[in-house]
Amino acid sequence: MGYNSNMKFSRLSEFFGRIESTSLRNAKTVILAEIIKEAELEEVDKLIYLSLGGLRPQFDRLEFNLAEKMILRALGASEEEYNKIGDLGELAVECKSHESQSLEHLPTVAQSPGLGVTEVYRWLKMIAIDSGTGSQERKVQKLAKLIKDVEPESAKYIVRMVAGKLRLGFSDKTVIDALSYLENGTKEFSDVLDTAYQIRPDPGHLAKRVKEMGVMQTVETMTIMMGTPIVPALAQRLKTASEMIEKMGRVIVESKFDGTRVQIHFSRKERKSLKHLPKIAQESLFESQAELKSHSVRTFTRNLDESSAMFPELQKIAEQIKADEVILDSEAVGYNPKTGKLVPFQMTITRKRKHGVEEAQNLVPLRFFVFDIMYLNGQSLIHLPLSERRKILVKTIRQNPKLGPLVVDEFIETEDPNVLRDYHRRQLEAGLEGAVVKQIDGLYMPGRTGFNWVKFKEAEDSRAKLADTIDVVIMGYYLGKGKRSTFGLGAFLVGVKSGEKIVTLAKVGTGISDAQFGELNSRLKKLQVRDQIPEYSVPRTLEPDVWVEPKIVVEVAADEITISPTHSAGYALRFPRLVKFRDDKSLEQITTLKEVKVMHEQS
Numbered sequence: 299m300g301y302n303s304n305m306k307f308s309r310l311s312e313f314f315g316r317i318e319s320t321s322l323r324n325a326k327t328v329i330l331a332e333i334i335k336e337a338e339l340e341e342v343d344k345l346i347y348l349s350l351g352g353l354r355p356q357f358d359r360l361e362f363n364l365a366e367k368m369i370l371r372a373l374g375a376s377e378e379e380y381n382k383i384g385d386l387g388e389l390a391v392e393c394k395s396h397e398s399q400s401l402e403h404l405p406t407v408a409q410s411p412g413l414g415v416t417e418v419y420r421w422l423k424m425i426a427i428d429s430g431t432g433s434q435e436r437k438v439q440k441l442a443k444l445i446k447d448v449e450p451e452s453a454k455y456i457v458r459m460v461a462g463k464l465r466l467g468f469s470d471k472t473v474i475d476a477l478s479y480l481e482n483g484t485k486e487f488s489d490v491l492d493t494a495y496q497i498r499p500d501p502g503h504l505a506k507r508v509k510e511m512g513v514m515q516t517v518e519t520m521t522i523m524m525g526t527p528i529v530p531a532l533a534q535r536l537k538t539a540s541e542m543i544e545k546m547g548r549v550i551v552e553s554k555f556d557g558t559r560v561q562i563h564f565s566r567k568e569r570k571s572l573k574h575l576p577k578i579a580q581e582s583l584f585e586s587q588a589e590l591k592s593h594s595v596r597t598f599t600r601n602l603d604e605s606s607a608m609f610p611e612l613q614k615i616a617e618q619i620k621a622d623e624v625i626l627d628s629e630a631v632g633y634n635p636k637t638g639k640l641v642p643f644q645m646t647i648t649r650k651r652k653h654g655v656e657e658a659q660n661l662v663p664l665r666f667f668v669f670d671i672m673y674l675n676g677q678s679l680i681h682l683p684l685s686e687r688r689k690i691l692v693k694t695i696r697q698n699p700k701l702g703p704l705v706v707d708e709f710i711e712t713e714d715p716n717v718l719r720d721y722h723r724r725q726l727e728a729g730l731e732g733a734v735v736k737q738i739d740g741l742y743m744p745g746r747t748g749f750n751w752v753k754f755k756e757a758e759d760s761r762a763k764l765a766d767t768i769d770v771v772i773m774g775y776y777l778g779k780g781k782r783s784t785f786g787l788g789a790f791l792v793g794v795k796s797g798e799k800i801v802t803l804a805k806v807g808t809g810i811s812d813a814q815f816g817e818l819n820s821r822l823k824k825l826q827v828r829d830q831i832p833e834y835s836v837p838r839t840l841e842p843d844v845w846v847e848p849k850i851v852v853e854v855a856a857d858e859i860t861i862s863p864t865h866s867a868g869y870a871l872r873f874p875r876l877v878k879f880r881d882d883k884s885l886e887q888i889t890t891l892k893e894v895k896v897m898h899e900q901s
Contacts, residue, residue: 304338307418310345311452317349317466321832323798326468327485330476334505337415342509343502344419346473351464353423355500357527357602360426362460364437369461372441384828386461387454394450413448422459467832468798469886473501477508487513494520496529496744497680499602522678524623527561527598529744531627531670533734533751535893537765537900539715539722545749548713548738550684551721552669554731554753555707556643557631558882559600560666562612566593566622601884610659612666615702621694625673627742628704632662640665640729647881667707668695669734672742680742687742711738722754731755746893764856764897767877769888770794770803772850773834774842775822786819791842792854792874793834794867796891801835801866803894806854809875817879822846835866848885853877859898869894 313333317326330349337345347353353360370380373393383389421444425437441460445453458464474495478487494517495504507516522528536542542549593616597605606612609630632646633639645662671691672680679687688709695704712718722733732755740750756765770792778788789807793800810818825846830836833848854874862870868891880887 305336305341305345305415306412307415307452307456308412308449309336310348310415311449311455314349314455314466315451317468321467323468323472326466327472327475327479330468330472331479334476334480334509337509339506339509341415341419343506345415346502346505348415348419348422348459349466349468350470350473350501351459351462351466353419353426355502356470357499357598357604359603360423362422362426362437362462364425364434364441364460366461368434368438369441369457372438372445373457374442386463387458390445390453390457391450394445394453413452418444418448418452418456422456425460465832470495470499470501472798473505477505478513480508481513490514490517492745493517497522498526499529500526522625522673522680524565524625524673525563525596527563527602528625528672528680528742529602530559530561530600531743531751532600532746533753534746534749535766535897535900536735536749536752536754539718539754542718542735542749542752542754543713543715546735546737546752548711549718550688550709550711550736550738551718552707552709552734552736553667553725553728554734554755555629555631555640555667556731557629557646557667558643560605560609560628560630561598561600562615562624562626562628562666562668563596563598564593564615564619564621564624564626565595566616566619599882601882601887603884609664609666611664611703615704618696618698618702618704619694620696622675623673624671624675624694626668626691626695626704627670627672628666628668629707630664630666632664635663644878647879664703666704668704669707669709670742680744683739683741684736685738718754764858765900766897767853767855768794768803768871768894768897769851769853769880769883771800771848771885771888772822772846772852773800773802773831773836773848774845775818776805777843787815787822787844790818790822791836791840792852793836794889794891794894795885796835796867798833799835800831800833800848800885801868801891802837802840803865803867803869804854804856804871804874805840806852806874806876808873809855809877814876814879818850821850825849837864837866839864851880851883851885851888853880859894861898867891867894869898 310333313329316329320326333345334342366386369386370377373390375389375393380386380389383392421440425440428436444456448456455464474491475485475488477491478485481487491504491513495501497520504516536545595606595612595615597609597612599605630646632641634641641662646664648662668691671687671694672678674690674694679690692706695706697706710721718735725733732753735752735754737750743750753766773791773793775787775790778786789805791802792804792806793802827845827847830845831848854871855877856871857873859869860872862868864870
């Protein structure tokens with residue numbers, strides 16, 4: 299099988315080595331631009347995904363599902379050898395350098411030496427999609443063959459990709475900057491490219507289009523795609539009602555539900571194939587072929603993860619939708635089927651797990667409070683003012699609990715701070731999180747842009763605590779003493795994002811129940827790493843006993859934010875306490891240092 303590829307994977311590995319050797323984000327950006335410039339058009343998307351450590355964009359992720367012990371088998375290496383070196387990639391180099399006998403007997407992947415990027419990508423994809431009985435063994439054999447046919451440095455990066463530990467220190471944002479740099483050697487076009495990315499958050503697709511047609515034509519022709527998520531709009535923070543009205547003018551005010559964000563893509567068009575859907579969606583989307591022909595539904599979380607299989611009740615919304623195609627923004631909230639009362643977030647989030655969905659559906663049924671519409675029958679609505687989108691939304695959804703779980707949430711319009719305060723107070727009294735305040739003529743602006751949407755959570759006269767909570771990622775933990783020694787940890791270190799870095803903001807050891815301590819210990823043990831993650835900026839005095847991967851996001855509250863010479867953020871939380879786990883959020887969704895600074899100024 300011939301796969302023409304202008305760029306050899308060994309050449310891509312050279313670029314990876316250069317990226318890995320620098321901690322400067324601008325330097326990484328320039329090198330990435332060089333890679334894109336040198337590559338052929340047909341391999342650009344593939345090398346972008348590989349550079350980010352995957353095979354597809356985030357919303358359509360394809361996991362390798364190969365444990366470390368299986369990767370060791372592919373390398374023909376022992377756990378003792380791995381423990382000695384401490385890095386699977388470096389272990390691969392060691393095995394290749396010594397021409398491990400366990401690899402020598404294997405046939406090569408290609409007839410000619412020097413595999414191209416496209417062919418390595420194809421083999422990695424074959425490894426990832428293999429499933430079913432005996433798949434682990436087949437994955438090991440394929441990986442071993444691939445390692446056999448590449449040089450040591452390429453083996454290093456291939457093994458790290460499969461292990462989910464490539465970590466070159468950049469993200470989709472770096473890709474966007476690199477594409478701007480490719481255009482004219484500066485970041486001048488980063489903002490307009492980011493706008494295109496927000497509409498279709500696929501860095502490989504974006505890079506390929508820029509390579510083919512340049513920045514401006516790419517931006518002008520980028521459109522919303524059914525089945526591809528739009529980056530969700532997020533809310534800024536302001537403390538007082540007067541400040542909100544002063545900055546935003548006349549506003550629409552909605553309830554702030556304590557649920558999980560769900561972007562709903564509904565299409566009544568016949569689906570001849572399910573190949574565009576991830577396997578998890580294919581397995582449980584449709585109850586019958588008739589239903590398949592009548593409509594399809596895909597859903598995505600706020601961090602762009604596919605979640606269709608988690609919400610089977612949304613397959614019943616066809617009678618509620620008066621449209622052929624629509625994209626809706628909603629908040630899913632669980633309720634008690636006996637009383638109808640909304641339940642806390644931690645009960646709602648049980649629906650996010652991959653197993654036991656039917657049982658969870660019966661225990662915690664959901665209502666989907668729909669508050670926006672971004673696409674209707676082939677037309678993007680994101681450039682319409684909110685007041686117009688709201689009118690269209692009401693006309694598009696039939697509100698009847700017998701037909702389905704969609705509910706168009708209620709709202710008020712006002713430009714009076716007193717009316718806003720009263721509405722906010724009533725939401726808190728009703729047990730909700732507060733209110734969301736939106737500019738009445740605001741566009742749907744993906745991401746956290748300007749003061750288009752603003753959260754109004756705590757009461758204005760609250761002096762004992764911050765006006766809002768903060769979403770942070772756990773970076774490591776400290777071993778417990780006394781009673782806490784039984785849990786395996788006594789406190790954990792958390793941080794916020796500062797560019798590509800994660801900077802420390804607090805040590806959290808309060809507000810944690812025994813059950814949460816137990817859950818934390820169990821989850822953190824699975825994420826332990828030997829050395830500090832390169833993206834972590836941690837002062838020596840704060841180094842935890844155990845480092846962990848940045849996978850667990852938690853919501854914390856505090857009395858105030860103070861200037862700190864100790865934490866690398868330059869700020870610290872006074873009396874930080876755990877509020878809840880945020881399994882619906884990823885590292886990309888945590889609070890930024892810039893937001894912390896704003897919160898400090900407002901407090």
